[in-house]
Amino acid sequence: MANARELALQTLTDILVNQAYSNHALNDKIEKNDLTVQDKNFMAELVYGTLQNEQLLNFYAAPFFKGKVKAWVRILIQMTLYQMLFLDGVPEHAAVSEAVAIAKKRGGQFHGKLVNAILREMTRSPLASLDTIEDETQRLAIETSHPLWLIKLWSKQFGQEKTQQMARANNERVKMAIRVNAVRGTREELKQRLQAEGVECKEGYLSEDALIVLKGNPLKTQTFKQGWFYVQDEASMLVARALKPKHHARVLDTCSAPGGKTTHIAEMMRQTGKVYAHDIYEHKLKLIEENVKRLGLTNVVTSLQDATKLNECYDKESFDAILVDAPCSGLGILRRHPEIKLTKKPSDLDEIVKIQENILEAVAPLVKVQGTLVYSTCTVNRKENDKRVEWFLNKHPEFELDQTLVSRLPEVLAAQTKNGMVQLFPGDYQTDGFFIACLKRKA
Incomplete structure (x- = not known):
């Protein structure tokens, strides 16, 4: 069975170093490896959570890097820190030990010891405070991991309050929305068909054609193969x-x-x-x-x-x-x-x-x-x-x-x-x- 954390690191490296698209890189790793549903979800959480908070994680991690480190080591530290800070269900010791094991496997004893030393120091020392950033715009940029130029652009065009709302919303998890194929039938008929195949949905917020997926994977159903819907944001x-x-x-x-x-x-x-x-x-x-x-x-x-x-x-x-x-x-x-x-x-x-x-x-x-x-x-x-x-x-x-x-x-x-x-x-x-x-x- 493939290791979800190891695959998440490979995926993040593809994205952050080789500039791959997040969805393509993640789907490619999932399709090519034997993973449980739980591991697939955990891997996706690690990839998207680390990406969405990359600038904030780097703000916290940077003081602990003594000199240059390889890109994959920096990404591994960020990914582990994400687990420690944002995932309540992951014990801190488990996140650290898994990261050290991955570092040893990928880079040998030296990198295993390096990652262990950095993460152990992080667990013992207080992380930097965002309150030390005096400029409010810069603080929002780092807190929400958006480039400073974009926060400034949105603040100028739409005001500070709307910019804060957008920046924070961009780090929220996305639920899949699907559009009923009106040639096949109605939204209610689609909902019932998916329910019969173990997929739970509710009506969309805006579109009369939309269902929001709450549970299950509609892309694995016969209803999808038969052309009853299309995945699309509302x-x-x-x-x-x-x-x-x-x-x-x-x-x-x-x-x-x-x-x-x-x-x-x-x-x-x-x-x-x-x-x-x-x-x-x-x-x-x-x-x-x-x-x-x-x-x-x-x-x-x-x-x-x-x-x-x-x-x-x-x-x-x-x-x-x-x-x-x-x-x-x-x-x-x-x-x-x-x-x-x-x-x-x-x-x-x-x-x-x-x-x-x-x-x-x-x-x-x-x-x-x-x-x-x-x-x-x-x-x-x-x-x-x-x-x-x-x-x-x-x-x-x-x-x-x-x-x-x-x-x-x-x-x-x-x-x-x-x-x-x-x-x-x-x-x-x-x-x-x-x-x-x-x-x-x-x-």
Whole structure:
């Protein structure tokens, strides 16, 4: 039987040193090793807990490092410290002894003694206090393990209180949300089917299509194989509702991988019309095709295309609706991908804005008069969101914001849906941070 802690260390090293995606690295290790359900859950807890608190753990651990240590040793110390500080069910002595055993196995007696010495000193000495950090912004950044530049950005754009809320929400555990395939049946029917296979769910907070998984793994069920649902965050589910495609419509999804919004749109059209789904990467296009096939949808057409060049592929005014679920900085999905906090730089935000603008420019002429253009991102950054919509409208006076968007979204979002746009923040409704804007072509 594989050792969960050892595999967690390998996974964290892949992420922190080799810049692998957290979900891919974790799933790869789980699939390739014989683990009990309990060990899988423990391993995931170690990986995501250490990643989410990496900066805080480093703040506590740094004073105990005498000189340079190898990256895997630093990560092992952080992972062990996470267990000691955050996991009540793990005895301190067990966490330490397991770490020493892993260090000996991986680096020999020297590293075993080194790790033992560092951890023993940690157990005997008081850890540094966050109160020693006088600057409130810097203290929040370290406490919640967010880069200082991001805390400053959010504080400027949304205020200190909202920034604190978001930063703390980003370190909370995520429950899986799934979207019923309306072509197969109703949400209640899906709930009953999953319950019969040992999976407990409750209705979602926002989306009428959503179930929140409370117990069990729905991905291991026959219900999943038979295409009854798609795993998707509730905020993301609102995009297709905002678009509200009509039956027999012709819809363009510009950046559609892995296919969540594409398939939702197709389901809402009840197998009529066509949804043209594109992505720039072949392996991502295959993901769309696999999901379309599993869900049993017949009205999706996939094609490998660069979204910035779609105006070269289609005639002007040839689509009733277009979705630009734009490439973005991903600052709204830090709960799911905490490694973004460690790798994203301020300059990345400026670079992605150019791509967003190029995509919008390419598809604007393809929208029919009275047609709909929905722009969405999974980020919390005004420069990529409402400021990008403002930029677009200044260049394209033939479009206007659709004030009726509020009628297509949950009533609870009415107060924050303004001028055809809505920004969801992490921590508001147990969802990711997400932005949606709906525009109409008037001429």
